[in-house]
Amino acid sequence: MTLNELKYIVAVAKEKHFRKASETCFVSQPTLSVAIKKLEDELDIKLFERRKQDVLVTPIGKQIISIAEEILERSKDIKQIAKESQGNLSTELKIGAIYTIAPYLLPKLIPSFHKLAPNIPLVIEENYTHVLADKLQSGELDIVILSLPFDEPNIETYSLYEESFSAIIPKDHPLAKSKKPINLQEIEDETILLLGIGHCFRDQVVEAFPNLMHMNYQSSRLQKTFEGSSLETIRYMVSSGAGISIFPCTSLSERDEELFSIKPLANPVPKRTVALAWRKTFSRMQALELFKQAIEDIEIPCTLS
Structure with a gap:
């Protein structure tokens, strides 16, 4: 059993196709097939x-491939530990952040990090919490920035700050x-502008105001909830008079x-607590x-650490 063989079976499980897996591994299909x-x-x-x-992964195959993924990830760690022990902090760091945090934190965070670690490139991804969780577990991301609770196996969390919500x-x-x-x-008869399903901030708003969605259907006035794809879309809809919304305070400025x-x-x-x-x-x-x-090291307005 070799690391290459483990890499090949992980690739096939991911691609569900031998030829595509061989291309991602930069080997010929016969080489990959013979090794497997x-x-x-x-x-x-x-x-x-x-x-x-x-290609369908067998039940026993799923168990073995899960272990193979962990072994491959740990083998990368061995090389990285050796580099860092020699003061070589040059390997990229893959960072993920949810949509309602990334645009407001990252512009300050990136220059702050580069002052401390100028030789470590950052690769940034914005996405939904569930997508970031999958990529963190698989090793496609190293660190993610999101809001708690975040209960995942084999994951550590560190609370950064707490921020309140505001009405706009x-x-x-x-x-x-x-x-x-x-x-x-006071807002039960208003048009409420919320993020669409999949955004954890939407879930937190609905959890904080559990009757909000119920009111939307029970109101005697013509009343509805608009679901936007981003805070920026909702920001300008509120500005145009289309309705009101609830935002995390770090997303707002003078x-x-x-x-x-x-x-x-x-x-x-x-x-919400950001972590x-x-x-x-x-x-x-x-x-x-x-x-x-x-x-x-950076100043984040309206938050408590």
Whole structure:
């Protein structure tokens, strides 16, 4: 059994096709097929069922491929530990962040990190929490920035800061003139602009205001909920008078006050905790500590650490 053979079976499991797997491994298809057949003979099992159009992983194959993925990831760690022991901090760090955090944190974080670790390139990805979780588990990402709770096996988390939510209201709306915090009863007949399904921030807003969706259907007035693809879309819809929304405070700035009114929410004020997450087996602890320090070095308005 060799690392190459493990790499080949992982590739086939991912691509569900021998030819495509051979291309991703930069070997010929016969080379890959012979290596996998050799491994199956050695183990006296079938890892794959060969079909006309694709490949099906057998139940025992799934168990072995899961272990193979971990072995391959750990083999990379061995090389990285050796490099870092010699002061070579040059391997890229693959970072993921959810959509409602990335645009507001990363522009400050990236230069802060590069001051501490100028030789470590950052590869950045924005995505939904569930996608980032899958990529973190598979090793496609090293660290992700998201909001808690985040309960995943083999994952460590580190809380960075806590931020409250705020209401944003068109300037010509009667509530824009209110000097009191906004409560749910005051918006029950309003058009509510929320992020679409899949965004964890949407889930947190609905959890904080459990009657919000119910009110949308029960209101005696013509009332609906618009679901936007991004906070930026919703930001300009509120500015145009299309409705009101609830935003995390880090996504708002003084320039937004030219577009709409920003109002605090009544107690208990809903909040979220933003955190880092990484695999327990992640070996580049020096790079991880530098990343934590880079976040702690920047000023993040309206948050509590």
